[in-house]
Amino acid sequence: MGEAVGSSGSAAAIGSSNVGFQLLKKHGWKEGTGLGISEQGRLEPVQAYVKNNKRGLGAEKKRKTPKPIDHPDSEGKNHEEQVPLKKTKALSKRMRKMQAREKHLQEREFERAFFREFWPDNV
Structure with missing residues (x-):
């Protein structure tokens, strides 16, 4: 079972020689079924990716930079000042x-x- 799941190449199935695969089998898991008591869990492994920024997990969007605030008393001033x-x-x-x-x-x-x-x- 070493082929990729789906045509989009999202997640590759775990091979039978994998340590995790062997542990799951040892504890009663059957290939092709979901995890959990009622087999309701995920069927594919979680896709891993390299995170190389300092934002928290799950943060995908960059922060918006705040727009400069125009004060009513600064009509004649430049924005650089x-x-x-x-x-x-x-x-x-x-x-x-x-x-x-x-x-x-x-x-x-x-x-x-x-x-x-x-x-x-x-x-």
């Missing part, structure tokens, strides 16, 4: 992180100054 929305979000996130770090450092400096004022020998 506008910063993309994603870049703006990343930039603002970085700025918030930097501001939080700066605030933390200021609080620590305040605590040090407070301790220096009351316990100058310990600092």
